[in-house]
Amino acid sequence: xxxxxxxxxxxxxxxxxxxxxxxxxxxxxxxxxxxxxxxxxxxxxxxxxxxxxxxxxxxxxxxxxxxxxxxxxxxxxxxxxxxxxxxxxxxxxxxxxxxxxxxxxxxxxxxxxxxxxxxxxxxxxxxxxxxxxxxxxxxxxxxxxxxxxxxxxxxxxxxxxxxxxxxxxxxxxxxxxxxxxxxxxxxxxxxxxxxxxxxxxxxxxxxxxxxxxxxxxxxxxxxxxxxxxxxxxxxxxxxxxxxxxxxxxxxxxxxxxxxxxxxxxxxxxxxxxxxxxxxxxxxxxxxxxxxxxxxxxxxxxxxxxxxxxxxxxxxxxxxxxxxxxxxxxxxxxxxxxxxxxxxxxxxxxxxxxxxxxxxxxxxxxxxxxxxxxxxxxxxxxxxxxxxxxxxxxxxxxxxxxxxxxxxxxxxxxxxxxxxxxxxxxxxxxxxxxxxxxxxxxxxxxxxxxxxxxxxxxxxxxxxxxxxxxxxxxxxxxxxxxxxxxxxxxxxxxxxxxxxxxxx
Numbered sequence: 001x002x003x004x005x006x007x008x009x010x011x012x013x014x015x016x017x018x019x020x021x022x023x024x025x026x027x028x029x030x031x032x033x034x035x036x037x038x039x040x041x042x043x044x045x046x047x048x049x050x051x052x053x054x055x056x057x058x059x060x061x062x063x064x065x066x067x068x069x070x071x072x073x074x075x076x077x078x079x080x081x082x083x084x085x086x087x088x089x090x091x092x093x094x095x096x097x098x099x100x101x102x103x104x105x106x107x108x109x110x111x112x113x114x115x116x117x118x119x120x121x122x123x124x125x126x127x128x129x130x131x132x133x134x135x136x137x138x139x140x141x142x143x144x145x146x147x148x149x150x151x152x153x154x155x156x157x158x159x160x161x162x163x164x165x166x167x168x169x170x171x172x173x174x175x176x177x178x179x180x181x182x183x184x185x186x187x188x189x190x191x192x193x194x195x196x197x198x199x200x201x202x203x204x205x206x207x208x209x210x211x212x213x214x215x216x217x218x219x220x221x222x223x224x225x226x227x228x229x230x231x232x233x234x235x236x237x238x239x240x241x242x243x244x245x246x247x248x249x250x251x252x253x254x255x256x257x258x259x260x261x262x263x264x265x266x267x268x269x270x271x272x273x274x275x276x277x278x279x280x281x282x283x284x285x286x287x288x289x290x291x292x293x294x295x296x297x298x299x300x301x302x303x304x305x306x307x308x309x310x311x312x313x314x315x316x317x318x319x320x321x322x323x324x325x326x327x328x329x330x331x332x333x334x335x336x337x338x339x340x341x342x343x344x345x346x347x348x349x350x351x352x353x354x355x356x357x358x359x360x361x362x363x364x365x366x367x368x369x370x371x372x373x374x375x376x377x378x379x380x381x382x383x384x385x386x387x388x389x390x391x392x393x394x395x396x397x398x399x400x401x402x403x404x405x406x407x408x409x410x411x412x413x414x415x416x417x418x419x420x421x422x423x424x425x426x427x428x429x430x431x432x433x434x435x436x437x438x439x440x441x442x443x444x445x446x447x448x449x450x451x452x453x454x455x456x457x458x459x460x461x462x463x464x465x466x467x468x469x470x471x472x473x474x475x476x477x478x479x480x481x482x483x484x485x486x487x488x489x490x491x492x493x494x495x496x497x498x499x500x501x502x503x
């Protein structure tokens with residue numbers, strides 16, 4: 001009994017010793033007259049105690065086993081254990097995992113959590129009740145989940161929310177009544193929900209909002225009145241809504257607006273008159289609208305415009321002529337328009353152009369010769385669905401800083417890969433539905449900085465994947481409709497565990 005008592009006292013006293021204080025530790029053991037057997041028992045018990053997980057550590061393990069990621073602050077949490085060893089958890093990412101309501105119960109161990117990504121998971125309305133214990137929550141991503149209006153009611157106590165993403169959920173106008181609970185919201189994404197004009201009335205509670213996404217909702221000109229006076233807005237997207245030229249009148253006073261997306265709406269040349277005073281506008285998307293060459297002249301006076309998207313419109317070479325005097329324009333997207341080689345020559349006269357999409361246009365290989373005029377600044381080039389061949393790639397050889405190249409459904413083959421590899425800065429490359437084989441992948445291995453590679457519809461097999469193992473920056477790989485098997489994907493995933501493979 002005396003030995004056990006001495007053993008217990010020794011254990012308690014070791015708490016005050018440094019692991020490097022060996023001489024004092026030995027004197028402590030000798031003073032307590034502890035046998036070798038009890039010493040070994042004590043050391044074993046200390047080891048077990050040291051390895052015991054805290055509830056917080058166990059929660060992190062569960063999150064990571066689901067495929068989630070936990071990100072820590074660089075600051076030491078002074079309120080954690082007495083050693084101050086636990087750092088605050090600021091971000092948890094669970095999107096595209098098998099996370100469900102049960103894992104949300106574990107979040108109680110992270111009251112300091114700021115950002116929580118739950119997109120494309122199995123969570124339900126009931127699971128959101130556990131977020132009430134996250135007083136610092138500022139960003140919440142619920143995209144593509146089963147969340148409804150009922151779930152939003154559980155978030156009323158999360159008053160510090162600054163960003164809320166509800167993309168592809170069943171949230172309706174009724175759910176937006178909760179907006180008054182989040183006065184600090186700066187970003188709200190409601191893409192493809194059940195929102196209508198009536199729901200927009202609730203935006204009056206958001207005095208700090210600078211980003212609003214309303215794409216693919218039944219928003220009409222009647223609802224646009226609720227956007228008037230929202231002078232904090234910097235980004236507004238109304239893609240695939242039912243607005244017309246009349247609705248754009250409500251935007252005329254949004255003087256801080258920097259990004260406006262109006263793709264796939266009934267906007268025509270007449271509507272552009274209401275945008276003339278938006279002097280802060282930097283990005284304007286007008287794809288799939290009724291804009292014509294005549295309308296282009298109405299936006300050339302926008303002094304800050306840097307990116308203009310005109311895909312799937314009636315724009316021709318004549319309309320492009322109006323753009324060449326725009327000193328601020330850097331990015332031009334003209335896919336599926338009537339642009340020809342003559343128009344391309346005009347485009348290259350835009351002084352600061354560095355990004356260009358001329359996919360599915362009437363551009364020929366000969367027309368690519370005009371790109372020499374911007375080869376020192378061009379970084380982004382899309383040529384999908386054009387008649388480009390291996391020999392045509394030689395016309396791009398002078399473009400030294402190319403980081404994005406799209407050659408989808410062109411006539412490029414393995415023989416053209418060496419010319420592509422010369423562009424060593426390429427980060428995104430699409431060769432989808434080109435005549436590429438495993439031999440082409442062998443040549444492609446020379447692109448060490450590539451992060452996104454698209455090989456859908458090519459003739460590659462498992463044998464060619466070995467050439468991709470050295471691409472240390474590769475984070476996304478597209479392999480749909482290829483001859484690659486599940487076994488081949490597993491082997492590649494071992495070499496590149498951080499790469500998201502889409503097959």
